[in-house]
Amino acid sequence: MLLEADIHAYLFLSFSLFAVGVYGLLSRKSVIRMLFAVEMIINAANINFVIFSAQRNVDGEIFTFFTIGLAALEAAVGLAIVIVFYKRFGEVIPSKIKNLRW
Amino acid sequence: MAGNIYFWIIYAVVIASAIIALEATSLLWAAVSFVVLLSEIALVYFGLNMPILGGIQLAIYAGGVTILVLFAIMMIGESYRKPPGKAVKAIVLSLILLVVGVVISFASAIDTLPFKTYSTEYLGTVFVERYSFFTIVLGFIVAAILYMANAIITKKREAK
Amino acid sequence: MEKIVYLTIAIFFLGSILSFLVGKFTERWNSFWVAVVTGLIGFLLSCYIALNLHDGAIVHSFEWFRFGNYSVPFGIYVDSLAVIMALIATGIGFLDIVFSKGYMEEDESPHRYYFEKLFFIGSMVGLVFVSNLVGLYIFWEGVGLCSYLLIGYWYWKKSAAEAALKAFVMTRFGDVFMLAGIIVAWVLLGTINFQELNALAVAGAFSVKLGLVISILLFIGAVGKSAQFPLFPWLLDAMEGPTTVSALIHAATMVNAGVYMVARLFPFFDYSHALIVVAFVGALSAFIAATGALAHTEIKKILAFSTMEHLALMFVGLGVGSAAAGIFHLMNHAIFKALLFLAAGAVIHMTHHTKDAFKLGGLIRFMPQTAVLFLIGILALAGVPPFNGFFSKDWILSAVYDYGNPVIFGLTFVSAVLCIAYGFRLWFVVFTGEPSENSKHAREAYPVMLIPLYVLAAMTVLIPFFKEQIIHFLFGEVHEPFHLNLLVATLTVMFVLFGIVFLIYYKRVASTVKLLMHPLGRGINDFLFNGWYVDAGIKWICRNVFYGSIAKAVEWIDINVVDGAVNGTARLSLACWDRCRKIQTGDVIDYLTYFVAGVIAVALIILFV
Numbered sequence: 095m096l097l098e099a100d101i102h103a104y105l106f107l108s109f110s111l112f113a114v115g116v117y118g119l120l121s122r123k124s125v126i127r128m129l130f131a132v133e134m135i136i137n138a139a140n141i142n143f144v145i146f147s148a149q150r151n152v153d154g155e156i157f158t159f160f161t162i163g164l165a166a167l168e169a170a171v172g173l174a175i176v177i178v179f180y181k182r183f184g185e186v187i188p189s190k191i192k193n194l195r196w
Numbered sequence: 197m198a199g200n201i202y203f204w205i206i207y208a209v210v211i212a213s214a215i216i217a218l219e220a221t222s223l224l225w226a227a228v229s230f231v232v233l234l235s236e237i238a239l240v241y242f243g244l245n246m247p248i249l250g251g252i253q254l255a256i257y258a259g260g261v262t263i264l265v266l267f268a269i270m271m272i273g274e275s276y277r278k279p280p281g282k283a284v285k286a287i288v289l290s291l292i293l294l295v296v297g298v299v300i301s302f303a304s305a306i307d308t309l310p311f312k313t314y315s316t317e318y319l320g321t322v323f324v325e326r327y328s329f330f331t332i333v334l335g336f337i338v339a340a341i342l343y344m345a346n347a348i349i350t351k352k353r354e355a356k
Numbered sequence: 357m358e359k360i361v362y363l364t365i366a367i368f369f370l371g372s373i374l375s376f377l378v379g380k381f382t383e384r385w386n387s388f389w390v391a392v393v394t395g396l397i398g399f400l401l402s403c404y405i406a407l408n409l410h411d412g413a414i415v416h417s418f419e420w421f422r423f424g425n426y427s428v429p430f431g432i433y434v435d436s437l438a439v440i441m442a443l444i445a446t447g448i449g450f451l452d453i454v455f456s457k458g459y460m461e462e463d464e465s466p467h468r469y470y471f472e473k474l475f476f477i478g479s480m481v482g483l484v485f486v487s488n489l490v491g492l493y494i495f496w497e498g499v500g501l502c503s504y505l506l507i508g509y510w511y512w513k514k515s516a517a518e519a520a521l522k523a524f525v526m527t528r529f530g531d532v533f534m535l536a537g538i539i540v541a542w543v544l545l546g547t548i549n550f551q552e553l554n555a556l557a558v559a560g561a562f563s564v565k566l567g568l569v570i571s572i573l574l575f576i577g578a579v580g581k582s583a584q585f586p587l588f589p590w591l592l593d594a595m596e597g598p599t600t601v602s603a604l605i606h607a608a609t610m611v612n613a614g615v616y617m618v619a620r621l622f623p624f625f626d627y628s629h630a631l632i633v634v635a636f637v638g639a640l641s642a643f644i645a646a647t648g649a650l651a652h653t654e655i656k657k658i659l660a661f662s663t664m665e666h667l668a669l670m671f672v673g674l675g676v677g678s679a680a681a682g683i684f685h686l687m688n689h690a691i692f693k694a695l696l697f698l699a700a701g702a703v704i705h706m707t708h709h710t711k712d713a714f715k716l717g718g719l720i721r722f723m724p725q726t727a728v729l730f731l732i733g734i735l736a737l738a739g740v741p742p743f744n745g746f747f748s749k750d751w752i753l754s755a756v757y758d759y760g761n762p763v764i765f766g767l768t769f770v771s772a773v774l775c776i777a778y779g780f781r782l783w784f785v786v787f788t789g790e791p792s793e794n795s796k797h798a799r800e801a802y803p804v805m806l807i808p809l810y811v812l813a814a815m816t817v818l819i820p821f822f823k824e825q826i827i828h829f830l831f832g833e834v835h836e837p838f839h840l841n842l843l844v845a846t847l848t849v850m851f852v853l854f855g856i857v858f859l860i861y862y863k864r865v866a867s868t869v870k871l872l873m874h875p876l877g878r879g880i881n882d883f884l885f886n887g888w889y890v891d892a893g894i895k896w897i898c899r900n901v902f903y904g905s906i907a908k909a910v911e912w913i914d915i916n917v918v919d920g921a922v923n924g925t926a927r928l929s930l931a932c933w934d935r936c937r938k939i940q941t942g943d944v945i946d947y948l949t950y951f952v953a954g955v956i957a958v959a960l961i962i963l964f965v
Contacts, residue, residue: 097206097243099199102301106197107207107240109297111214113290118218119948120286126268128944130217130230133261137237140253148244156316158249162256169261173268180272188944289952296959303963 112138358416368478379467391470395450433487441484451808458805476502519593530580537573557627567628578614589891595656599701635675639767642668646771651884678755685748692736695812702801718791738776784861
């Protein structure tokens, strides 16, 4: 095997990616960057699924397929929204999306 | 927490590309960095002896999603903003999450087997049989909420 | 027979409504004819009842309604006392209605006037005919309502509206105590029927202290209604109403209701030892009123003080144990005071509503008949021998003399003899001397006004001839005390006082102006003029005690506790909303921050709990 690591190392990778994703989600003001951050978080979760499936006897890796599909879907819809939003308001700053605020 | 040199190289590349994807001045370079990140994760899957998963990761993420992102960037153009003042808060929160996660990964009983092992097939059957009705109703509720939101936005715009 | 009694009560209410409707939908003064016919029928029915009363009292009662264990009765008890009161109310009421045709000639809404007047007479007749305290209370409030409405008849005058309100509030203050007395009597004694209460008292079926409490509570209601100390200032202000109203309500009938109630419950009061209180209050009120009348300058207010004094004399008569004297004086007073008020009304009407006596003068040249009739009223008021006032007043004085309390006797004697002083002072000022601007255009009153005056004047002269019969009719055999030395003393003092008044106000040998210039004289005059400042005292108490403490406290509680709770709820939710609202910035990133923080919290809880 090329990669040799125990489960804690993989989990550390996963959590690190997750933390970076959260950081991006909370700090970026561009919707596309936030989309990146969301994808990172999803990938972190995917790694968790996969690693438990690979190194422990938990059949979770099948959910990764669903997740990848859903993420692709979400990216498509999200980007469509971004484009429509851009057309309407001329910018894509999430803090300006306040139309539904009471 | 032990791993060979390749693992740590991959780790470094993943985190670095993730940070670059968020911090790069140019959106285009950020997208490129994002592709690198996704490819590295596909590499992890290959390394874990799951080639189909890695292939799908490459095809859908590094292929489809990236193309969508590139199209979006092309359509709305470059729009970079400086990281706002909330960055400190975000860093603190994400670090806390990291620490908590690591602590959990060590402290919780990871090595114990699940109380019951279910096959994925069984889980799917249960989901469809038991929760499909609920999901359909939930779908209608979500649709109703979306419809209402649309109505509110339309009305607000008309008011302007 | 009881049907006729009910009919007598009902006919006035029906007549009042009919007169209003007739006046409203046809010519307005048509209501006068309806009122006259109603008043005449009512008077004739009262006479019929009086003539058929020889076989004992008319008693009838039925259950009006019931709640819980309490059955509220309604019934009538008509004996000679009640029927005499009814005759006074209907008879003087009838004459007053006739007189009003002349007095109210310029009025815009006679239908309203006659509606209220007939309603009043009906309530008064009901008040004297009912057999229990609840019924009495209902009609008591009915006459109070009519009094309020008629005092404020010229409601566009601010003073009249305020006087009406004052009369209403002040009598209501007494009525609250009366209601309390009724409730106490009902709950603790189990009955509200006059005869049963009196029977219980005669049998000594309850403690004297309980009886005293009930009596005092009821008597406070009578004090308010009959304008005794300290609840009398409303009677003076009530003179803002039409003079005919003052004559009927505030001199002849309604204010007698308190005296009537005490007389009705006389054995009860007697047993409860409450009569001494009645006598003291009466004596003090009589003195205040007599001195006040001596100082006042308005015709009607002098007469109002005089009314209060004579009511007080009735209370003294009752208080010293001579109910016959009190009721006989009530009857005589009703007649001569109605005469005086109506004559004063004629004077006021013919001089274009000049109320100040000192702005008139020499009227005997312009309205001699009125002057003579007024003089007869004054003589009766003063208690000059051939007139009816003399007999009853002398009787009361003798009874008080026999009673032996020097304070009561002194106050009563002084106020009784002062009648002649203020009476002739008024007469001399108004009818003699040089005619003033106001009186030069006066002319003799209309016949429609003079006829009732003649009837009343005739009665003041005629009643002494039937004194024995009336007393016998009212009370059976009564011992009438007689003290020749007291009589001589009274008449002598009265003669001296008449001489002084004659010299000052007719011959004008001395002027009161100099006396009034002096600060002390001025002060005493003001003191008496304002009714011993009782009104101001009541105002002070209301403002400083009731408003200053109780009302302020209640207001504080209302604003800070009651309103505060309501507003506080609103303010609390508003504050919560204001705080919570700030969380909802509308910024996705903020929501995400909260979300992440929540995730961390959940993770920590899972980890450590």
